[in-house]
Amino acid sequence: MSEETVPESDEANITSEGVDRRTFLTRAWQVGIALIAAAGTWTSFDILRSVRASGLGGVVRTVPEAEVTEIPIFVRSAQTYLTRIDDEIVALWQRCPHLGCRVAWCESSREFECACHGSRFNRAGEVRSGPSPRGMDRFDVIITEEAVEVDTGAVTEGAPPGEESIDEPPAGPSCSENVT
Ligand code: FES
Numbered sequence: 001m002s003e004e005t006v007p008e009s010d011e012a013n014i015t016s017e018g019v020d021r022r023t024f025l026t027r028a029w030q031v032g033i034a035l036i037a038a039a040g041t042w043t044s045f046d047i048l049r050s051v052r053a054s055g056l057g058g059v060v061r062t063v064p065e066a067e068v069t070e071i072p073i074f075v076r077s078a079q080t081y082l083t084r085i086d087d088e089i090v091a092l093w094q095r096c097p098h099l100g101c102r103v104a105w106c107e108s109s110r111e112f113e114c115a116c117h118g119s120r121f122n123r124a125g126e127v128r129s130g131p132s133p134r135g136m137d138r139f140d141v142i143i144t145e146e147a148v149e150v151d152t153g154a155v156t157e158g159a160p161p162g163e164e165s166i167d168e169p170p171a172g173p174s175c176s177e178n179v180t
Contacts, residue, residue, distance in 0.1 A: 056077075056078070056079060056152050057152055057153050058151075058152065058153055059142070059149050059150070059151050059152070059153070060075070060077050060078040060080075060149065060150045060152055061146070061147045061148075061149050062075045062077070062078060062080075062082060062147055062148045062149065062150055063075065063082070063147060063148060064146065064147055064148070065089065065143055065147070065148050068082045068083065068084050068089050068148060069083075069084055070083065070084050070085075070123070071083070072092070072105045072112075072123065074094070074105065075150070078091070078139070078150040078152055079093060079094045079095070079152070080092060080093060080094060080139060080150050080152070081094060081105060081112070081125075081136075082148060082150075083123060083124075085123070085124045085165075085166065089141050089143065089148055090124060090125070090138060090141070091138060091139040091140075091141050091148075091150045092112070092125040092136045092137070092138055092139075093136060093137045093138065093139060093152075093155065094136075095136075095137070096114040096116065096119060096132060096136075097127075097132050097133060097134050097135070097136065097137060097157075097158055098114065098116070098117060098119055098130070098131050098132040098133065099116060099117070101114050101115065101116035101117075102114075103119075103121065103136060104175065104176075106174060106175035106176070107175075108171070108172040108173050108174070108175060109170040109171060109172055109173060109174050109175065110123060110168065110170065110171040110172070111123070111128065111170055111174075112125060112136065113174060113175055113176050114130065114132065115176040117130060117131050118130045118131070118176075119131060119132035120170075120174075121135060121136050122164060122166055122168055123166065123168055124164075124165055124166050125138065125158060126158065126159055126163065126164045126165065126166070127158065127159075127160075127161050128164070132161075133160070133161075134157055134158040134159060134160050134161070135158025135159045135160075135163075136158050137155050137156065137157050137158050138155070138156045138158065139151055139152050139154060139155060139156075140154035140156070
């Protein structure tokens with residue numbers, strides 16, 4: 001009875017193939033992990049770069065300074081109302097501090113009104129009535145020769161109720177049924 005033996009050369013090949021397969025799999029894992037890490041790094045870099053550059057969260061160039069008057073104008077790209085209070089240009093974030101609805105400018109009452117739960121704000125964005133815990137938040141403004149730039153990354157919370165800096169009662173009827 002002859003015992004089946006593996007030729008020396010085949011044994012060497014099996015050992016060699018086994019090591020090669022293990023090495024190959026290890027290297028494949030390492031390459032895969034390196035690619036995932038590189039993709040993650042690039043994605044993070046890309047996200048951070050776009051936030052810093054422009055758009056909401058960065059500096060948004062708007063209209064020339066001369067176009068900003070006492071009547072608020074809405075700048076969609078900055079989600080901001082620009083208005084002039086005395087000699088100062090003020091940028092008011094459109095978001096209601098209560099629950100985040102969009103606040104609208106009402107021409108007849110000459111106030112900002114939130115149709116969701118009825119908060120009202122004067123022309124300076126200071127809260128006059130309703131459930132809002134504070135006035136409309138403000139963005140920093142940079143005046144350049146070409147335009148008013150709004151830094152939407154620099155937010156200052158609005159003042160609490162009772163701290164109105166201008167005395168301008170409603171000029172007429174409200175624009176919203178929900179606003180009292
Ligand atoms: S979200 Fe504006 S009053 Fe509630």
